Amino acid sequence: MSGKKIITVFGATGAQGGGIISTFLNDPKLKNQWAVRGVTRDVSKDSSKKLAEQGVEVVAADINDKTSLVKALAGSYAAYGVTNYWEKADMKLEVQQGKNLADAAKEAGVQHYIWSSLYNVNKLSNGKLPHVYHFDSKAEVEDYVRELGIPATFFMPGFYMSNIPGGMFKPSPPDNAWTFGLPVAASSPIPIYDPRDTGKYIKAIVLNREALLGKRFLGATAYVTAQEIVDAFKALFPETGKTARFFQVPEEMFRGFMKSQGSPDYIVDEFYENMRLLEEFGYYGGEPLDESHKYVEDPLTTWEEYAAGAEPFAKLKKFVATEATRATEAASRLFEATFDLAGFREKAEPGRARLRALMQRRKRLRKEVEEFGGLLREKKLEREDEDRLLRFVQLEVVNTFSRTSEATATYLGRAMRCLIGSGFPAELRPLAAAPQSSLAATAGHADIITLLIELGAGKEIKDRNGWTPPYGAAVARCADVMKLLVKLGVDKDAKNNSGKTLLHWAAEAGRADIVRLFVELGVNKVAKDSSGKTPLYWVDLQEVRARNRGLQSLIKYIKAHLTGSPDRLVFSWVWRWAAEAGRADVVKLLE
Template identity: 60%
Template sequence: MSAKKIITVFGATGAQGGGVVDTFQSDPKLRDEWVVRAATRDTSKDSAKKLASAGVEVVFADLDDKASLVSAMKGSYAAFGVTNYWERASADVEIQQGRNLADAAKEAGVQHYIWSSLLNIKELSGGELPNVYHFDSKATVAGYIRESEDGFLKQVPPDNNFALAFPVAPNAIVPVFHPADTGKYIKAIVHNRDALPGNRFLGATAYITAAEVLEGFKRVFPEAGKTARYFQMSEQMFRDYLEAKGTPDCIITELYENMKLLETFGYYGGEPLDTTAKLVEDHLTTWEEYARNVAPGFRSCT
C-alpha cells in the first residue's frame, strides 16, 4: 500500500478549514489516502487540542510569517489556504497573507494548492460596486497565484483552458534544460578534461520545438491537455503582457529578442548536442519529467 499523502489545512479551527478537516477525517476513503495536518496560529487553544485528540497533526502557522507557513506545509502534497478579511478588515493585509500562503506553498513543494477565493466585484460590476473589498482582495490573490504559474504555459480565461503562448512560430527550437542537472554536466566536464580543452560544452537534454513542448504537456496531463492549444503571440501582445506585470521596457526588449533567437539563429547557434549526449553519464531531466515533477504551475493538473 502506498504511503498516505499529507494535506495541510489552514484555518483548521475556523468554519471553512474546520469543514475540510472534518470531511477528510470522517470520509473512510479519504482517511485511507490522506493524513490531515491542521495549521493554526494558537496550538494551545481548546479547538486545536480537540483536533489533536482526534488524531489530527496540529502545527503552528502565522499568515504574517511566511517562514512558518513553509514549515507548516513541508512534506505536504496538498494544501488548503484561507484568510479572514474581517479579522483586521484590511484588503492590504488579506492580499499580503494570501501571497504569503501562495509563495510558501511553492517554496515547500506543494503539488496541489487550493485557494478559497471569491469574485472580483469591482470588475464584475464594471466599477459600480467598488468597495466590496473582502471579495476583491481574495480575487487579487487568485490572480497572483495564476501569474505565478510557470512561464507562458498557463490557464487563460474565459474557459481556463491551458495555452502555450510564445511570440514565435510553433516550430521554433527550444533547448530542454533543468538547472538541477548542472552538476551532471560539470561531472562530465571534469571527467573528460582532455577531450574538452577550451571547448564549449552545451547544457541541454534535447532540442524540441515549441509545439512539442505543448504535446509533452498533453501526454503528462491528458485531462488538462485535452483542450490545451498553442497560440503565437504578436510582438505587441508579448510586450503588453510583460508591461502589465511591471517589467521594464529594456527587459521586455531583451526577452523578446531572446525568444526570436529560438526561431532564427538558434539558442546555441544551431550546434548539435552530440557531445553532451556522449559524455554525460547521468540521466538528464526531460521536458515531460520536469512538467510532471518540478513545474509548480502544473501541480493542479494532477
C-alpha cells in the first residue's frame, strides 16, 4: 500500500460503501493512487471476506465505539462516513454514531472527511414535516462536523432506485396490474440514485477536494417524475406495461398499509412525510443537480438502465431493440446533447468544466451515432425499421427546432450533418431531410436549409399536403429564406396535392406581403389549380368571405341595438349583397 493514499470506507459491506469500494478498486484514475480500507463489525462474514479477496484491507470497528473508529482510521487521508438509521430506527442513536465518526476523523487527522448526509426536513418545510427523523439526524451530524471544523464534504444520496422495483412498484389489486404507488402526485419529481454509482460521486469529490470542501454534493442521476418512471417501464416491458399505472395512494390507505406491515406509528409518520417531501418541498428543497454533475466524469445509471436489470422485473418480457431503434435512440441523445451544448454556450459566462463535460458527452455520442450509422449502412433495413427511423428523425427535428434559436440551429446543423451525412443509410437521407428542410424554412434558418440541400435533401420533396419547403418559409413570413430557396433552385411554381401553387395559397390566405414577394420572384401569376382556378379567384373569394363575415357581425349588431331603425346608408352594400345572393332573410331583416 505504500505511496497510496488510504480511503477508509464505513458501511463497506453495504450499498453506498460497496459502490465506493468497487469504483476505487477498478477506476483507472483511482486504483493506482488510492488504497481502500473497508470497515465492518464482522470481518469473518462472507461479504467481508469477498472484499478482502478483492484487495480491500478489511478492518473491524463499531460506530458505537469511538476508540475502535480512531484505530480504524489511523493513517487515512480520506474517509467516508455513513450510518444505518434503519437498523434501530433511533434518531438519537444515529446522531451519536455520526458524532462518533466525526470525532474520530478529527482525532485521526483525516484530511478529507465525506459524510453521507441529508437535508433537515423539519427546517426545509418550516416545521410542516417534523417527523422525517433519518434526514434531520444526518443534517444534525452535518452541523456538528461543520462546528468541529474538519475538512469535509457532504454527500447527499438521492432516492434509491432499489426502493422502487418490487417494493413501491409491484403487481397490485384489484387486477394485479403493475402499479407504482406513492402518496404523492404523479408529477412529483424524484431525484433517482443508484447506490452502485456512489463511487462515481465520491471520485468526483476526492478529485475536486479544494473546490468541494464545506460543500454539499447531490447524488442523483436526474429528477424524474413518478409518471415518467411508469412510462419508462411501459416502454421497457410493452406487454406487461399495457396495464401498468401510477397510483396516488390516499393518506389513510398508505398509513393503513404500513400499519398492517407492522410499522409503529412514528415510522408510519416518518415514511408518509418523507414521501410528501417529494411533492411539497422537493427531496433536495428544489436544488438543481447541475452543480454536482459538472464534477462527475462517469455516466450515471438511468432509471431505464436500472429497471432493465432489476431483479423484480427479471421475468417480464423485454422490448427487443432492433439496430434501427437503438440507432434512433443514439441519434436522439446526440440531438439532446447538441442542444444542451448550444444552449449552454449561449450563456454569457459558461463554466469551463461544464462546457468540457458537455463537449465530451457530445463527442462520445457522435461516435456512437457514427457506429450505428455504419451498422445500418451495411445491413439491409427492414421496411418497418426504415419507417420507424424516419418517423423518429422527423419528430426529433420538430422537437428540437421548435425550441431553437438561430445560434443553436447552427449547432443542430452539425448534429444533422453527423446524423444524415456520416452513416445513416443513403436512401433515407433525402427522405429524412425533407421535413427538416421545410421545418428549417419555417424557423427561418437559412444556413440549415443550405446544409440540407448540400447533404442531398430533395428539393422537390413534399409534406403530407404536397407542399414543398418554401411553404414553411412563406407561412413564417421569412422572405430571405424564400429567396434563398429559389436561388438554390427550388421550384417556385411547385403544386401541392390540390394543384395549388404558393401564390394560390398566399391569395387565399390574404397575405399581400407574400403575394408581392412571389410576384417579385417571378412566379406564374395565372397558374391553374386542379379545379381550373387561378390565384385571382381566391382573392375574389377572400373578399366575398370577408364581406360575409362582416355581414354576420352586422346582423348580430342590428339585432342587438338597431332593430326597427337601421341606417340605410350604412347598410346599402349589405342590401346589394343580400339581393344578389338571394338572401331573403337578410333583406327582410334590413327592412
